Amino acid sequence: MISNAKTQLHLLIGQPIGHSLSPLLHQCLYANHKINAVLLAHESNDLTQSVEAIKTLGVPLTAVTLPYKETVISFLDTCHKDAKRLGAVNTIIQRDGKLHGYNTDITGIAYAFRNTEVKHKNVLVLGAGGAARAVVDYLHQQQAHIYILNRNVEKAHVLAQAYQATVVAQATDIHADIIINATPLGMAPHTEVSPLPDYQFDAHQCVFDMIYNPKVTLLQKQALAANAKLISGLDMFIRQGIQQVELLLDKTIPILPAYKNTLVEAL
Ligand code: NAP
Numbered sequence: 001m002i003s004n005a006k007t008q009l010h011l012l013i014g015q016p017i018g019h020s021l022s023p024l025l026h027q028c029l030y031a032n033h034k035i036n037a038v039l040l041a042h043e044s045n046d047l048t049q050s051v052e053a054i055k056t057l058g059v060p061l062t063a064v065t066l067p068y069k070e071t072v073i074s075f076l077d078t079c080h081k082d083a084k085r086l087g088a089v090n091t092i093i094q095r096d097g098k099l100h101g102y103n104t105d106i107t108g109i110a111y112a113f114r115n116t117e118v119k120h121k122n123v124l125v126l127g128a129g130g131a132a133r134a135v136v137d138y139l140h141q142q143q144a145h146i147y148i149l150n151r152n153v154e155k156a157h158v159l160a161q162a163y164q165a166t167v168v169a170q171a172t173d174i175h176a177d178i179i180i181n182a183t184p185l186g187m188a189p190h191t192e193v194s195p196l197p198d199y200q201f202d203a204h205q206c207v208f209d210m211i212y213n214p215k216v217t218l219l220q221k222q223a224l225a226a227n228a229k230l231i232s233g234l235d236m237f238i239r240q241g242i243q244q245v246e247l248l249l250d251k252t253i254p255i256l257p258a259y260k261n262t263l264v265e266a267l
Helices: 022-032 047-057 071-075 081-086 105-112 130-141 153-162 218-225 233-249 257-266
Strands: 008-014 037-043 061-064 091-095 098-102 122-126 145-149 178-181 206-209 229-232
Touching: 008 022, 008 047, 022 037, 022 233, 022 257, 037 061, 047 071, 047 091, 047 098, 061 233, 071 098, 081 098, 081 105, 081 130, 091 233, 098 233, 105 130, 105 233, 122 130, 130 145, 130 153, 145 153, 206 218, 218 229, 229 233, 233 257
Parallel strands: 008 037, 008 061, 122 145, 122 178, 178 206, 206 229
Antiparallel strands: 061 091, 091 098
């Protein structure tokens, strides 16, 4: 869509954000739904200034990424219960000059698992950061048996305690039905890295790598070689982005295959 005097400015704030696919995803969504808006990446090392800019410019939708997902909460007028529980906001919607915070990652995770039963399954989560917390929160709601493996063991224990999960010292301590990578290990440009380099996968397992760049991570290649099932980080990413626009419009919008195709082409 060609911009004009009525084009809304939406922002992505974080640091660094040069690699983000959010501007492209939102461009696809806006074009498909005839939304006269553009989402620009605003790399910022001063969150106070960024929030001031959002207010001054009246930015209706702001996507928030690392390192501001937690710290931005203190700047908001309201915070949705999911975001409050996770202690992390990835979306700010501005209505009548008030800033409202949401976390759409849980919806993204639920969508990624739409064809995979997690109830009573043994699920191993690699990592204990923000993405791990969101997925553990979802798994807890779905009554999965959750195991956490993290470099910083203390952080693993804090997360495990909040969700009645178990901390493990190595992946082989349990038989995992599902393994989730919620670390950046394997993300471009370090595509030669795997969070589980020596792990023997089997065909009954399912691997969800939250990383979506590269298209297929080394961890996923290892899993594929054993005929394990894969869940794509792109599905989560697309669904969380769609919910951001749904919050803006206050209506549901369909998930079209074209969104994934466009992002895959761009990777
Ligand atoms: P985060 O809060 O910074 O947490 C990173 C986690 O990875 C921490 O547990 C950290 O362990 C661990 N880690 C980092 N570097 C490591 C290393 N060299 N060796 C071992 N462990 C390491 O980041 P996040 O927001 O949770 O994001 C994690 C990943 O999820 C990223 O790759 C991100 O792109 C992806 N993600 C994807 C989506 C999506 O829509 N698909 C959404 C959100 C995030 P310590 O605690 O020991 O530091």
